[in-house]
Amino acid sequence: MKNNLWLAGLAVATSLSGHAQTDKIDQAAIQKIRDEGLQRSQVMETAFYLTDVNGPRLQGPGFMKAANWTKDKLTGWGLKNARLEPWGDWGKGWGVERCYLAMTAPYYKSIIAVPRAWSGSTAKLQTAEILFISDSDTTALESYRSKLRNKVILIDQSYKVTPSFRPDADRFTDEALAKMAAESSPARQRSGQDSSYRSLIQSMRTRNAFNQKMRKLAKQEGAVGILNTTQTSKDGTLFVSGDYANAALGSTPDDLADLSISVEDYLMLCRLMKANVPVKLELDVKTKFYTDDIKGYNVLAEIPGTDPKLKDEVVMLGAHLDSWHAATGATDNAAGSAVMMEAVRILNTAGLKPRRTIRIALWSGEEQGLHGSKNYVTNKLVSSGTNKLTREGENLVAYYNVDNGTGKIRGIYLQGNDAAGPIFAEWLKPFHDLGATTVAPRSSGGTDHVSFDRAGLNGFGFIQDRIEYDTRTHHTNMDTYDHLQPDDLKQAATVVAAFVYNTAMRDARIPAKAPAMQSAR
Amino acid sequence: MKNNLWLAGLAVATSLSGHAQTDKIDQAAIQKIRDEGLQRSQVMETAFYLTDVNGPRLQGPGFMKAANWTKDKLTGWGLKNARLEPWGDWGKGWGVERCYLAMTAPYYKSIIAVPRAWSGSTAKLQTAEILFISDSDTTALESYRSKLRNKVILIDQSYKVTPSFRPDADRFTDEALAKMAAESSPARQRSGQDSSYRSLIQSMRTRNAFNQKMRKLAKQEGAVGILNTTQTSKDGTLFVSGDYANAALGSTPDDLADLSISVEDYLMLCRLMKANVPVKLELDVKTKFYTDDIKGYNVLAEIPGTDPKLKDEVVMLGAHLDSWHAATGATDNAAGSAVMMEAVRILNTAGLKPRRTIRIALWSGEEQGLHGSKNYVTNKLVSSGTNKLTREGENLVAYYNVDNGTGKIRGIYLQGNDAAGPIFAEWLKPFHDLGATTVAPRSSGGTDHVSFDRAGLNGFGFIQDRIEYDTRTHHTNMDTYDHLQPDDLKQAATVVAAFVYNTAMRDARIPAKAPAMQSAR
Incomplete structure (x- = not known):
C-alpha cells in the first residue's frame, strides 16, 4: 500500500440511488470455495515463495523475479x-x-541501517566523521559548503521515542464495524481544501526543498552519506522507502549513501554531536543500478468465462506485487498478492466455471504511485482522446483489490457505490461466521482500486483487520513472513474467491457507480 | 537486573513479629529533597553520560570507563x-x-546481529554457508563432524512471532498494588522444589549440554560461527547476553563468532534451509579480549554521618553499574545507577546532614551473578570462618537497591521483614501524590539486595512500574537512553533520597529481619 497521505482526504460527492436487486447465493459453490480455501489452503506456501525465497520485490529486478514466478505458478x-x-x-x-x-x-556500536531505495554507494569500507546540521532553512545551508567533504550528514531532529502503552496490534471491534456501516456515503470534498491539510503540505514542501538543496550541495562537495530516520521508527523497526528521482533514466545516480537508521541510533548521534563528543563512523554501502530493462510490467492471467453471452465481460481481482525493499514486503503486499493468487487457485481447483471471465492482475510500481494499475487503466480501459471508456473498459464489471496487510476481511468499502451495498451484504452472509460482516459506504484509498475508481469504474477494497500494519510492518524492515497471520490470509482468500465468483455468475452486472458518484480525480 | 529465573522462586519462611514504632517525618527535609529532586534534577544528564557517552558497561573495560567517571562525578x-x-x-x-x-x-539482506558477550571473531570478512542442525540430541551430533569446516551453524528452532495485542508498556494499576499490599509475608518454600520448576531446569540442562558439546565440536572442526536468537526477540529488538565461560582466565577464547540475530531473520534462514534453498552468508566479526586488569571493582563513596554516636552505622544505597553490551544498558541499569547517584547528590546539595553515614555502591559483575555485591558482603560484612556478621556487618542498618528499569517507584518490597512495614508506610506518605504508596510483604529477587538478604541483612528493593522492561529493554539492543522516562527517574531518585535520609536520621535502627525470616540461601 502506498503512503496515502494525499488520498486520506479523497472522498466523493454522492447521492443515494435506490436499492439494487438482491441475489440468491449458490450455496453449493460457496461450500466448495470454503472447503478449498479453509481446508486445503496454499496461501502460506505462496507467501513463503514471494517473501523468503524471492526477497524484496522493489520495482525492478526484485519484482521481475517474483513476477516470473507468479506467472509460472498461475500457469501451473x-x-x-x-x-x-x-x-x-x-x-x-x-x-x-x-x-x-x-x-x-x-565506542563501537553497530547501527541498524537500510539504504533508502535508489541510494548511491560509498567507495569502499571507509571511516567518516559526522557533519551535524541543525539549521533547517535553505539559506543557512551555504555555510556548510566547505565542511562536507568525506562527511556523513546528520540533520538535527526532535523526534521522541515513547513506550507503547497501546497495543501494536489490533482488530476491529464490533462497535467500530457497526459505526463504519452506519456512516452515510461520502459527501465531503477532498480535505486537501482544509487548512490543516494545506499546512501539512506546506511543511512537507519546505522540508523537501531543504532536503533537495542540501543533497545537491552534499553531492557537489563530496559528502559520503546522509542518515535518515522517522518518528514512527522504534525498537529496531525502521520505516524505509526511497527517493525515486534516481530511478529516472537520464538522471545521474546519487553518489551519496542514503541510509535509514533506527530512531534510537539517530537520536543518540544527535545527542553526542550536541554535547561535542567526537564521533566516528565506518560504513560500507554498495548498491547497484540496472538499465537492462527499463519497462514496467504487470502479471495478468485469466479463468475464461463459460457463458457465450457474458464471457466478454470481465471481473478483475488484483493486488500489487511490488514492495519496498527493507524487508520482503510480507504484509505490503505479498499478503494481498498471495490472497488473490489463492482466490483464483481456489476457484480453479474447486472446478467452478464462471460465466464471466475472471482476470487476476498483480501490479507493479504501486509504491511509487500506482503505476501498474494506472497505466493498465489508461492503456486499455479509457480512450486517451475522449477520456471515455473503451469497449474493454465497458466490459469491466468490477475490480477487487487487497492491500491492507495480513488481517482477515471484515467487510467491504462501497467506494461511494451505494447501489452495490445490498448485493455485497447478501454475499457476506455466508462469511459472518468468519468475521466478514460489514458493508461500509466510505471510500478507501491509497492503492490500486483507486486507479479504476478514478476512471469511473467499479474498484473496491476490503475492510481488513489492521493487526500490526501501521505500527510494525507497513514499509518497514520487519515486513517479513513471520508477521503474516495464516488464518487471516486463508479467510481473506476464501471471501475474495466468493465475491469474485458471485460477480462472475450474477445475471445482471453489479450496478455501475452512478456518474455523480465518480471521483473528480 | 540479572535474569531471575532461579530467583523468581526465592521466598522465605516468615512469621509476623509485631509492629515497630512509627516515625515522625522531618517535613522540611522532605520538602528540600523534593525541591532538589523534582525541580533541579540532574538524573537525565547522569544517565546520558552513563549510556550515550560511555557506551555499554559490560564487566571489564566498558564498566571501568563508567566507574571512573562516576567516581569523579561523586567526588565533584x-x-x-x-x-x-x-x-x-x-x-x-x-x-x-x-x-x-x-x-x-x-538475495542480499543485512541481518541485525550482535555478538554474544565473550564471543570469538571471524578471521576477516568472509563468506560462509550454513550448516543446519535439526537434531537436538547429543549423540546425533557426531554425524555433523565432517561438515563443520567454514560453516555457520544454525540450529532449528520452533519459535513463533506473534503480534502484540497487549501493550508493550504498562504501569501497575491501583488494583494490582492493593493486591500486592494485601499479600501475607512469603511463607512458601523455594519453588525450585516444585515439578514444573524441576522440569524447566532439566530442559535447560539438556539444552546446555547439547550446546556445549556442539560448540566444542564446531571449534575443533573449524566452524566460522554460530547463530542464536530468542523467543522473546521481535520487531528488531534482540535479547542478548553471553557465555562468560570465555571470561575465565586460563580458558581459550572461543574461536567461533557467536551471534544473536533477530528472530525474524533466524526463522527465515531456518525456513530457507528446510526448503533446500541455497543460502550464503557474509560476515565480519572482530572482538577483543583484555587481560591487563583481571580484577573486579565496585565504586563506593560516602556522605559521612554527623552524629558521634551513630556515624559508625551505615545506610547503603546501590545499583549495579555494569550492563550487558547489546546497547547501553539504559534501563538495566544506568537507570538505577543514575537514580542512586542522583539521590546522594540531592541529599548533599540540599545540605542535609545525616546522623548515620550514607554509602553509595555501584556494583559490577551483577549480570554474571551479583559478583560485586556478593563479594562486598563476603569480604566485609560476614566473617568467612563463622559466617557471622563482622563489626561492619553489624553496623549496616539497611541497603536499598534500584534495578527494575526506568519506571517510577510505586512502593517497596519488605523482603519478609514485616517489622519494617509500618515505618516504610509512614515514609511513603509524602510521596503518595507521586504514585509511591505501597508496602508489599513479598520478596523481590534477581539483583544485588539479595546479596545482603542472604546474609541476614536488611536488603530492600523498590516496586517500580515495568514500562517496557520485559518486552523491549531488559538485556536488549534497545536498552538505550530514549527508552528512559525522565519524570519516572526524577521521582525515583527523590523517593530513594527520602528513604535513605529517614533511615540515617531515625533514632532507632530499622528493625533487623528476624532470624526466622532470613533466607536459607
Whole structure:
C-alpha cells in the first residue's frame, strides 16, 4: 500500500440511488470455495515463495523475479494466458549489495541501517566523521559548503521515542464495524481544501526543498552519506522507502549513501554531536543500478468465462506485487498478492466455471504511485482522446483489490457505490461466521482500486483487520513472513474467491457507480 | 537486573513479629529533597553520560570507563572517599570491534546481529554457508563432524512471532498494588522444589549440554560461527547476553563468532534451509579480549554521618553499574545507577546532614551473578570462618537497591521483614501524590539486595512500574537512553533520597529481619 497521505482526504460527492436487486447465493459453490480455501489452503506456501525465497520485490529486478514466478505458478494452477504485460517505461532498477554502518568512536556500536531505495554507494569500507546540521532553512545551508567533504550528514531532529502503552496490534471491534456501516456515503470534498491539510503540505514542501538543496550541495562537495530516520521508527523497526528521482533514466545516480537508521541510533548521534563528543563512523554501502530493462510490467492471467453471452465481460481481482525493499514486503503486499493468487487457485481447483471471465492482475510500481494499475487503466480501459471508456473498459464489471496487510476481511468499502451495498451484504452472509460482516459506504484509498475508481469504474477494497500494519510492518524492515497471520490470509482468500465468483455468475452486472458518484480525480 | 529465573522462586519462611514504632517525618527535609529532586534534577544528564557517552558497561573495560567517571562525578558533587574498590579476580575483559552479518544468497539482506558477550571473531570478512542442525540430541551430533569446516551453524528452532495485542508498556494499576499490599509475608518454600520448576531446569540442562558439546565440536572442526536468537526477540529488538565461560582466565577464547540475530531473520534462514534453498552468508566479526586488569571493582563513596554516636552505622544505597553490551544498558541499569547517584547528590546539595553515614555502591559483575555485591558482603560484612556478621556487618542498618528499569517507584518490597512495614508506610506518605504508596510483604529477587538478604541483612528493593522492561529493554539492543522516562527517574531518585535520609536520621535502627525470616540461601 502506498503512503496515502494525499488520498486520506479523497472522498466523493454522492447521492443515494435506490436499492439494487438482491441475489440468491449458490450455496453449493460457496461450500466448495470454503472447503478449498479453509481446508486445503496454499496461501502460506505462496507467501513463503514471494517473501523468503524471492526477497524484496522493489520495482525492478526484485519484482521481475517474483513476477516470473507468479506467472509460472498461475500457469501451473491451470489459469490461462498468464503473462507479463509491459505498461510503459519505468526507469532504472536498483538493489542493495552490501550495507554496513557502525559508530567506532566514542565506542563501537553497530547501527541498524537500510539504504533508502535508489541510494548511491560509498567507495569502499571507509571511516567518516559526522557533519551535524541543525539549521533547517535553505539559506543557512551555504555555510556548510566547505565542511562536507568525506562527511556523513546528520540533520538535527526532535523526534521522541515513547513506550507503547497501546497495543501494536489490533482488530476491529464490533462497535467500530457497526459505526463504519452506519456512516452515510461520502459527501465531503477532498480535505486537501482544509487548512490543516494545506499546512501539512506546506511543511512537507519546505522540508523537501531543504532536503533537495542540501543533497545537491552534499553531492557537489563530496559528502559520503546522509542518515535518515522517522518518528514512527522504534525498537529496531525502521520505516524505509526511497527517493525515486534516481530511478529516472537520464538522471545521474546519487553518489551519496542514503541510509535509514533506527530512531534510537539517530537520536543518540544527535545527542553526542550536541554535547561535542567526537564521533566516528565506518560504513560500507554498495548498491547497484540496472538499465537492462527499463519497462514496467504487470502479471495478468485469466479463468475464461463459460457463458457465450457474458464471457466478454470481465471481473478483475488484483493486488500489487511490488514492495519496498527493507524487508520482503510480507504484509505490503505479498499478503494481498498471495490472497488473490489463492482466490483464483481456489476457484480453479474447486472446478467452478464462471460465466464471466475472471482476470487476476498483480501490479507493479504501486509504491511509487500506482503505476501498474494506472497505466493498465489508461492503456486499455479509457480512450486517451475522449477520456471515455473503451469497449474493454465497458466490459469491466468490477475490480477487487487487497492491500491492507495480513488481517482477515471484515467487510467491504462501497467506494461511494451505494447501489452495490445490498448485493455485497447478501454475499457476506455466508462469511459472518468468519468475521466478514460489514458493508461500509466510505471510500478507501491509497492503492490500486483507486486507479479504476478514478476512471469511473467499479474498484473496491476490503475492510481488513489492521493487526500490526501501521505500527510494525507497513514499509518497514520487519515486513517479513513471520508477521503474516495464516488464518487471516486463508479467510481473506476464501471471501475474495466468493465475491469474485458471485460477480462472475450474477445475471445482471453489479450496478455501475452512478456518474455523480465518480471521483473528480 | 540479572535474569531471575532461579530467583523468581526465592521466598522465605516468615512469621509476623509485631509492629515497630512509627516515625515522625522531618517535613522540611522532605520538602528540600523534593525541591532538589523534582525541580533541579540532574538524573537525565547522569544517565546520558552513563549510556550515550560511555557506551555499554559490560564487566571489564566498558564498566571501568563508567566507574571512573562516576567516581569523579561523586567526588565533584562533594561525596567523600569516592573510590574503586577491588572485590577479587573476575577474568578477561571483552569488547566488540566490528560486527557485520548479511545473507548474500538467494538475495542480499543485512541481518541485525550482535555478538554474544565473550564471543570469538571471524578471521576477516568472509563468506560462509550454513550448516543446519535439526537434531537436538547429543549423540546425533557426531554425524555433523565432517561438515563443520567454514560453516555457520544454525540450529532449528520452533519459535513463533506473534503480534502484540497487549501493550508493550504498562504501569501497575491501583488494583494490582492493593493486591500486592494485601499479600501475607512469603511463607512458601523455594519453588525450585516444585515439578514444573524441576522440569524447566532439566530442559535447560539438556539444552546446555547439547550446546556445549556442539560448540566444542564446531571449534575443533573449524566452524566460522554460530547463530542464536530468542523467543522473546521481535520487531528488531534482540535479547542478548553471553557465555562468560570465555571470561575465565586460563580458558581459550572461543574461536567461533557467536551471534544473536533477530528472530525474524533466524526463522527465515531456518525456513530457507528446510526448503533446500541455497543460502550464503557474509560476515565480519572482530572482538577483543583484555587481560591487563583481571580484577573486579565496585565504586563506593560516602556522605559521612554527623552524629558521634551513630556515624559508625551505615545506610547503603546501590545499583549495579555494569550492563550487558547489546546497547547501553539504559534501563538495566544506568537507570538505577543514575537514580542512586542522583539521590546522594540531592541529599548533599540540599545540605542535609545525616546522623548515620550514607554509602553509595555501584556494583559490577551483577549480570554474571551479583559478583560485586556478593563479594562486598563476603569480604566485609560476614566473617568467612563463622559466617557471622563482622563489626561492619553489624553496623549496616539497611541497603536499598534500584534495578527494575526506568519506571517510577510505586512502593517497596519488605523482603519478609514485616517489622519494617509500618515505618516504610509512614515514609511513603509524602510521596503518595507521586504514585509511591505501597508496602508489599513479598520478596523481590534477581539483583544485588539479595546479596545482603542472604546474609541476614536488611536488603530492600523498590516496586517500580515495568514500562517496557520485559518486552523491549531488559538485556536488549534497545536498552538505550530514549527508552528512559525522565519524570519516572526524577521521582525515583527523590523517593530513594527520602528513604535513605529517614533511615540515617531515625533514632532507632530499622528493625533487623528476624532470624526466622532470613533466607536459607
